[in-house]
Amino acid sequence: xxxxxxxxxxxxxxxxxxxxxxxxxxxxxxxxxxxxxxxxxxxxxxxxxxxxxxxxxxxxxxxxxxxxxxxxxxxxxxxxxxxxxxxxxxxxxxxxxxxxxxxxxxxxxxxxxxxxxxxxxxxxxxxxxxxxxxxxxxxxxxxxxxxxxxxxxxxxxxxxxxxxxxxxxxxxxxxxxxxxxxxxxxxxxxxxxxxxxxxxxxxxxxxxxxxxxxxxxxxxxxxxxxxxxxxxxxxxxxxxxxxxxxxxxxxxxxxxxxxxxxxxxxxxxxxxxxxxxxxxxxx
Amino acid sequence: xxxxxxxxxxxxxxxxxxxxxxxxxxxxxxxxxxxxxxxxxxxxxxxxxxxxxxxxxxxxxxxxxxxxxxxxxxxxxxxxxxxxxxxxxxxxxxxxxxxxxxxxxxxxxxxxxxxxxxxxxxxxxxxxxxxxxxxxxxxxxxxxxxxxxxxxxxxxxxxxxxxxxxxxxxxxxxxxxxxxxxxxxxxxxxxxxxxxxxxxxxxxxxxxxxxxxxxxxxxxxxxxxxxxxxxxxxxxxxxxxxxxxxxxxxxxxxxxxxxxxxxxxxxxxxxxxxxxxxxxxxxxxxxxxxxxxxxx
Amino acid sequence: xxxxxxxxxxxxxxxxxxxxxxxxxxxxxxxxxxxxxxxxxxxxxxxxxxxxxxxxxxxxxxxxxxxxxxxxxxxxxxxxxxxxxxxxxxxxxxxxxxxxxxxxxxxxxxxxxxxxxxxxxxxxxxxxxxxxxxxxxxxxxxxxxxxxxxxxxxxxxxxxxxxxxxxxxxxxxxxxxxxxxxxxxxxxxxxxxxxxxxxxxxxxxxxxxxxxxxxxxxxxxxxxxxxxxxxxxxxxxxxxxxxxxxxxxxxxxxxxxxxxxxxxxxxxxxxxxxxxxxxxxxxxxxxxxxxxxxxxxxxxxxxxxxxxxxxxxxxxxxxxxxxxxxxxxxxxxxxxxxxxxxxxxxxxxxxxxxxxxxxxxxxxxxxxx
Numbered sequence: 001x002x003x004x005x006x007x008x009x010x011x012x013x014x015x016x017x018x019x020x021x022x023x024x025x026x027x028x029x030x031x032x033x034x035x036x037x038x039x040x041x042x043x044x045x046x047x048x049x050x051x052x053x054x055x056x057x058x059x060x061x062x063x064x065x066x067x068x069x070x071x072x073x074x075x076x077x078x079x080x081x082x083x084x085x086x087x088x089x090x091x092x093x094x095x096x097x098x099x100x101x102x103x104x105x106x107x108x109x110x111x112x113x114x115x116x117x118x119x120x121x122x123x124x125x126x127x128x129x130x131x132x133x134x135x136x137x138x139x140x141x142x143x144x145x146x147x148x149x150x151x152x153x154x155x156x157x158x159x160x161x162x163x164x165x166x167x168x169x170x171x172x173x174x175x176x177x178x179x180x181x182x183x184x185x186x187x188x189x190x191x192x193x194x195x196x197x198x199x200x201x202x203x204x205x206x207x208x209x210x211x212x213x214x215x216x217x218x219x220x221x222x223x224x225x226x227x228x229x230x231x232x233x234x235x236x237x238x239x240x241x242x243x244x245x246x247x248x249x250x251x252x253x254x255x256x257x258x259x260x261x262x263x264x265x266x267x268x269x270x271x272x273x274x275x276x277x278x279x280x281x282x283x
Numbered sequence: 284x285x286x287x288x289x290x291x292x293x294x295x296x297x298x299x300x301x302x303x304x305x306x307x308x309x310x311x312x313x314x315x316x317x318x319x320x321x322x323x324x325x326x327x328x329x330x331x332x333x334x335x336x337x338x339x340x341x342x343x344x345x346x347x348x349x350x351x352x353x354x355x356x357x358x359x360x361x362x363x364x365x366x367x368x369x370x371x372x373x374x375x376x377x378x379x380x381x382x383x384x385x386x387x388x389x390x391x392x393x394x395x396x397x398x399x400x401x402x403x404x405x406x407x408x409x410x411x412x413x414x415x416x417x418x419x420x421x422x423x424x425x426x427x428x429x430x431x432x433x434x435x436x437x438x439x440x441x442x443x444x445x446x447x448x449x450x451x452x453x454x455x456x457x458x459x460x461x462x463x464x465x466x467x468x469x470x471x472x473x474x475x476x477x478x479x480x481x482x483x484x485x486x487x488x489x490x491x492x493x494x495x496x497x498x499x500x501x502x503x504x505x506x507x508x509x510x511x512x513x514x515x516x517x518x519x520x521x522x523x524x525x526x527x528x529x530x531x532x533x534x535x536x537x538x539x540x541x542x543x544x545x546x547x548x549x550x551x552x553x554x555x556x557x558x559x560x561x562x563x564x565x566x567x568x569x570x571x572x573x574x575x576x577x578x579x
Numbered sequence: 580x581x582x583x584x585x586x587x588x589x590x591x592x593x594x595x596x597x598x599x600x601x602x603x604x605x606x607x608x609x610x611x612x613x614x615x616x617x618x619x620x621x622x623x624x625x626x627x628x629x630x631x632x633x634x635x636x637x638x639x640x641x642x643x644x645x646x647x648x649x650x651x652x653x654x655x656x657x658x659x660x661x662x663x664x665x666x667x668x669x670x671x672x673x674x675x676x677x678x679x680x681x682x683x684x685x686x687x688x689x690x691x692x693x694x695x696x697x698x699x700x701x702x703x704x705x706x707x708x709x710x711x712x713x714x715x716x717x718x719x720x721x722x723x724x725x726x727x728x729x730x731x732x733x734x735x736x737x738x739x740x741x742x743x744x745x746x747x748x749x750x751x752x753x754x755x756x757x758x759x760x761x762x763x764x765x766x767x768x769x770x771x772x773x774x775x776x777x778x779x780x781x782x783x784x785x786x787x788x789x790x791x792x793x794x795x796x797x798x799x800x801x802x803x804x805x806x807x808x809x810x811x812x813x814x815x816x817x818x819x820x821x822x823x824x825x826x827x828x829x830x831x832x833x834x835x836x837x838x839x840x841x842x843x844x845x846x847x848x849x850x851x852x853x854x855x856x857x858x859x860x861x862x863x864x865x866x867x868x869x870x871x872x873x874x875x876x877x878x879x880x881x882x883x884x885x886x887x888x889x890x891x892x893x894x895x896x897x898x899x900x901x902x903x904x905x906x907x908x909x910x911x912x913x914x915x916x917x918x919x920x921x922x923x924x925x926x927x928x929x930x931x932x933x934x935x936x937x938x939x940x941x942x943x944x945x946x947x948x
Binding site: 316317365368369371372373374375376378379380382383384385386387389390391393394507511514515518547549550552553556557559560563564567 | 640644646648700701703704706707708710711712714715716718719722723725726741849853856860864889890892893895896897899900903904906907908909910911
C-alpha cells in the first residue's frame with residue numbers, strides 16, 4: 001500500500017465531529033450534511049448522515065456493497081430528494097434545488113455505471129460539461145452570429161486543456177462510446193470538472209482499472225485537487241487508493257455512518273473491521 | 284333512465300376495452316414493449332369469426348374458437364418473427380417495428396378481404412329478440428352487452444387465478460419483475476414471453492367478436508382505433524396491472540359513451556384522449572400502477 | 580483526428596445542401612425543356628412539403644430521441660392557419676410570393692405555439708408514454724379542426740366551434756368549413772418556394788445540431804441523467820427541439836396546403852404521421868440526407884408504380900420491419916455488413932479476396948437463417 005504520495009497535512013476536528021485538513025480549518029467547510037436521511041417506502045436507505053468536507057479535502061466514502069454510498073451521492077446531487085436533514089453547500093441550503101441547480105451551485109459527479117453521451121465525440125462531451133459557461137443562445141447558434149464563433153473557440157480551447165489532464169487531446173474527435181473502459185471513466189471525470197465544481201463526487205473511479213492505471217488515477221485526483229483547489233468526495237472499493245489519497249474517510253454500513261476519521265484511525269477501527277469481515281453471526 | 288342506458292352501454296364497451304387492454308398490459312409488463320399490432324389482431328379475429336359463420340356456416344361458438352386459435356398462432360408468430368430479434372434493441376426500434384407490424388396486418392387484410400365493410404352477423408339473439416326491454420322500454424339492454432360484461436368478468440377472474448396460482452402465471456410475474464433473475468431460477472423467459480403473447484392474442488380474438496357484435500361494421504381498420512383506446516385504457520389503469528386494465532377499460536368506455544351522449548359525438552374521441560393526457564400528468568403511473576425509478 | 584471528424588460532419592452537411600441544389604437545378608432545366616410529366620410536376624410541391632416534414636420529424640426522433648406519433652397534427656395546424664392567413668389576406672397582399680411567405684410564417688408560428696402548449700404536458704413523459712400522448716394530441720387536433728368554422732367579413736375573422744351559427748356581414752365568406760375543410764384555395768406554392776423551404780429547414784437543423792443547444796439536445800437523447808448532472812435542463816432542450824420541429828412541420832403544412840385546391844382535417848391523420856415516420860426511419864435516424872431521399876422517393880414511387888398502389892402500404896410495412904430488424908439485431912446487421920463488404924470486394928474486382936470471402940459469407944449467412 002503506497003502512502004507516500006499522501007499530502008502531509010495535519011487533520012483538525014471541526015464542530016460536526018469531522019476531521020478536515022488544517023489548511024482548510026479556518027475556512028467554512030464546502031459541504032456540510034446534517035442528519036441526512038432517505039426512506040424508500042418503509043426502507044431506510046440512509047439515516048443520520050452527518051459530515052463536513054473541507055474546501056480542498058479529499059474524502060473517501062467506503063462501506064460494504066449496499067451500504068448506501070451511491071444513495072448519498074444521489075442525495076447530494078438531488079437525484080433523490082432527502083426525506084430528512086439538510087445539505088449545506090458552501091453554507092447554502094440546497095433544499096429547494098434540483099439536480100441541474102445543484103450542479104450550477106457547484107457539485108459535479110461521475111457515475112458508477114458510466115453515463116457518457118456515447119454517440120457524441122469526446123470533445124462534445126467535455127463541451128457539454130462546459131455548457132453553462134458557454135454564453136450564446138440558440139438563435140446565435142442557428143444564425144452563426146459572432147457570439148457563436150467566439151464562444152465556440154473559447155470552449156474548444158478549454159475542452160482541450162481539460163482533456164490534457166489525462167492526456168486525452170488526441171482522442172477529442174473519437175466517439176465517446178467507442179473509447180476503452182478506463183478512458184471512458186477518465187472522460188467522465190473531465191466532463192464533471194468542466195462544469196467548474198467546488199465539490200467533485202467520484203463514484204468508484206478506479207473500478208475495472210488495473211493497478212498501474214489506478215496508481216496513475218490516484219496521482220491525477222491529487223493533481224486535480226491541487227490545480228483546481230476543489231474538494232473531492234469519492235466512493236471506492238480499492239483500499240490502496242482510498243488509504244493512499246484520502247485525508248478523511250467516512251465508513252457507511254446499512255445506511256449509517258459507523259466511523260469517521262483519518263485513514264489510520266479507520267484501519268484500526270474495530271467497527272469497520274467487523275462491517276467488512278462480518279461478526280461471525282451473519283452469513 | 285337514459286343515463287342508465289348509457290351507463291350500461293359504457294360498461295359494455297368498457298368491458299371490450301378491458302379485454303383488449305389485458306393483452307397490452309400483459310405484454311408491456313413482461314416484454315416492456317407497446318405491441319402496437321395488438322389492435323389489428325382483434326380485427327383478424329373478427330374477420331376469421333365472420334368468415335367462419337357467414338361463409339362456412341359454422342355455429343358461432345366454433346367461429347369464436349377458430350378465431351381464438353388463429354389469433355393465438357398469429358400473436359406467437361408475430362412475436363417470434365418481429366419482436367424476438369429485437370430483445371436487446373432500444374424501445375424506439377421495437378415500437379417502430381410494432382407499428383410496422385400493425386400496418387402490415389391492416390394492409391394484408393385489405394388485400395385479402397378488401398376495404399369494403401362487412402356486416403358482422405348478430406350472434407346474441409334469443410327468440411328473435413336482441414335484447415331485453417325493462418320499465419316499458421325505458422331501459423334497453425342488448426344481449427350482446429350482457430354477454431360482453433359477463434365474458435369480461437369471467438376472463439378477469441380466470442386470469443387473476445392463472446397469474447397467482449399456476450406455475451406459468453407465476454413465471455410471468457417473475458419475468459415482469461426481473462427477467463435475468465427469473466432466468467437464473469430456471470424459468471424459460473422466451474417461452475414465457477411467447478405464452479404471454481398467446482394469451483393476449485387469444486383474448487384479442489374474443490374482444491374482436493364482442494366488439495363487432497356491438498358495432499357490426501367490420502373493416503381492415505376496425506381494430507386500430509379500439510386498439511389505441513384500449514392501450515390508453517391500460518395506461519389509464521396503470522400499465523402492467525391486470526385490475527388496472529379492468530378499471531381503465533371500464534372508465535374509458537363509460538367516459539366515451541357519456542361524452543358521446545351528453546357533450547358531442549364528434550369530440551368523444553378527443554375527450555377520451557384528453558382524459559388520458561390528464562391522467563398521465565397527474566398520475567404518470569396510471570390509477571393502479573407502480574412508478575419504477577431508473578436506478579442511478 | 581478531431582479536425583478530420585469536424586470536416587467529415589461539415590462535408591456531409593455540404594453534400595446534403597449540394598444534393599438538394601443540384602436536384603432542384605436539374606428539375607428546373609428539365610421542366611423548362613418540357614421533359615417533366617405533368618404528374619411529376621404536380622408532385623413537386625407535395626414532395627417538398629413531405630421532405631420538410633421528414634426533416635422536422637427527424638429532429639424530434641433522430642436528434643432528440645423521442646418518438647412523436649402525432650406529427651401530422653402540427654402539419655395540420657400549419658396548413659389551416661397558413662391557408663386562413665393566405666385567403667384572408669388575398670385582397671390586401673396582391674403579390675402571391677409575399678402572401679405565401681406570410682402563410683408559411685403564420686403556419687410555422689401557430690404550429691410552434693401548438694408545439695409549445697402540447698410540449699408542456701407531453702415532454703414531462705418519456706419513451707412510449709410520450710409517443711402515445713403525441714398520438715393522442717394528433718387525434719385531438721384533428722377533431723378540433725374538423726369542428727372549427729372560420730368566416731370572414733368586413734369586421735374581420737369570425738370563428739365558431741362545433742356548430743356553424745355564424746352570420747357573416749356584407750361580402751362575407753366562409754373560409755374554414757368544419758369537416759368540409761377549406762375549399763377553393765388559390766395555388767400559390769411553387770417548386771422554388773418548396774426548394775427554399777427545404778434549404779431553410781436544413782440550415783436551421785444543421786446549425787442547431789452543431790451548436791451549444793444542439794449538443795444539449797443530443798445529450799438529453801444519449802443520457803438524461805448525465806445531462807442533468809452537468810447542469811443541462813432536460814425540459815428546456817426537449818421543448819426547444821420539439822417547438823422547432825413543430826414550427827418546421829407547420830411551415831411544411833402551409834406549403835402543402837397552398838399547393839392544393841382543398842384541404843380537409845382528415846388528410847392529416849395518424850396514417851400521415853406514420854408515413855412521415857417511415858420516411859425518417861428508412862432514411863436513417865439523425866441522417867438528414869436520408870430523410871430527404873426517402874421522402875422524395877416514397878412520394879414519387881407510388882405515382883410511378885400506380886398499378887401496384889394496392890401493395891404500396893403493405894410493402895412500406897414490410898420494409899419498415901425489415902429495416903428495423905436489419906439495423907437493430909446484431910446477427911442480421913452482421914450479415915448485412917458482410918454482404919455489403921462482399922459486394923464491395925466484388926465491385927473492386929479483387930477476385931481472389933472476393934472468392935474467399937464469398938465462401939465464408941455463404942457459410943455464415945446460411946447458418947444464421
